[in-house]
Amino acid sequence: MEGTAGMRLGFQSLNSRFPANGVPYPDFVLVRLLFEATRDAGLWNLHWTITNRQPTSANIWQQWQAVRNPSYTTPTATAECDELSALFGFLARSLGIRGIGLFYPYPNHTVAVWELRPAARPAIRIVVPTTQIFLAETDFFGTKTFDPWRQRVIYEYTRRDVPTSFAIPRPLLSFFLGQAERYSGATDATLQQLRYLRESVFLRRVTPERAAIQALDRSRTIALAGSPPEDVAAFTGFAQEMRVASSIR
Numbered sequence: 527m528e529g530t531a532g533m534r535l536g537f538q539s540l541n542s543r544f545p546a547n548g549v550p551y552p553d554f555v556l557v558r559l560l561f562e563a564t565r566d567a568g569l570w571n572l573h574w575t576i577t578n579r580q581p582t583s584a585n586i587w588q589q590w591q592a593v594r595n596p597s598y599t600t601p602t603a604t605a606e607c608d609e610l611s612a613l614f615g616f617l618a619r620s621l622g623i624r625g626i627g628l629f630y631p632y633p634n635h636t637v638a639v640w641e642l643r644p645a646a647r648p649a650i651r652i653v654v655p656t657t658q659i660f661l662a663e664t665d666f667f668g669t670k671t672f673d674p675w676r677q678r679v680i681y682e683y684t685r686r687d688v689p690t691s692f693a694i695p696r697p698l699l700s701f702f703l704g705q706a707e708r709y710s711g712a713t714d715a716t717l718q719q720l721r722y723l724r725e726s727v728f729l730r731r732v733t734p735e736r737a738a739i740q741a742l743d744r745s746r747t748i749a750l751a752g753s754p755p756e757d758v759a760a761f762t763g764f765a766q767e768m769r770v771a772s773s774i775r
Contacts, residue, residue: 530711531754548644566657567725569705573601581608596701598767608636610656615683627680631672712760738768
């Protein structure tokens with residue numbers, strides 16, 4: 527994914543908002559990929575709901591263990607904002623990324639923060655909005671709508687939510703890898719629009735058929751505007767998924 531337009535443009539955007547952040551590009555690629563995968567209505571079809579569970583990802587893994595036939599139009603697991611943030615932090619640390627912890631912009635809300643400490647420079651905190659709660663469609667990875675410095679300390683998420691021997695069903699693993707490959711090279715704006723479309727399908731605000739039409743319309747518009755091919759492919763791929771799901775139903 528390192529050579530895709532979405533990753534390169536996302537990295538440029540991050541550097542413009544956080545100058546001299548010192549993030550190695552491969553680390554950024556991993557973090558952005560995990561963010562898009564684990565966020566509410568993201569690539570892995572997680573969905574936010576109130577659960578009142580502890581701020582860990584343990585229950586998400588338990589739900590995943592029972593998924594044998596993942597669908598494009600239904601969640602693979604449901605979780606609250608702190609559980610989604612914990613999942614992101616756990617996976618990032620598992621891949622060697624340090625400095626990711628939970629941030630509470632409000633007493634009843636949680637997102638993740640990536641804290642970087644460049645040598646001989648002030649620390650940087652990058653908000654990773656694992657849900658869009660209290661945020662607008664224009665709030666992406668690194669949004670400044672929430673001020674992460676309002677929380678005195680960002681404690682790194684170090685809990686081991688599942689053992690390294692844990693295995694999820696092979697069909698679900700294939701689904702996860704396929705979604706990451708299909709979408710993660712698209713730009714922030716495209717992935718955000720697809721997130722809202724996917725959420726609308728989850729909530730039954732639109733049918734899969736209608737979501738497919740909207741995605742195809744968008745793919746034609748951005749193709750004429752000269753958008754990156756990864757964006758066009760993401761919208762057309764989403765439309766295909768929605769039509770596959772509709773035919774199965």
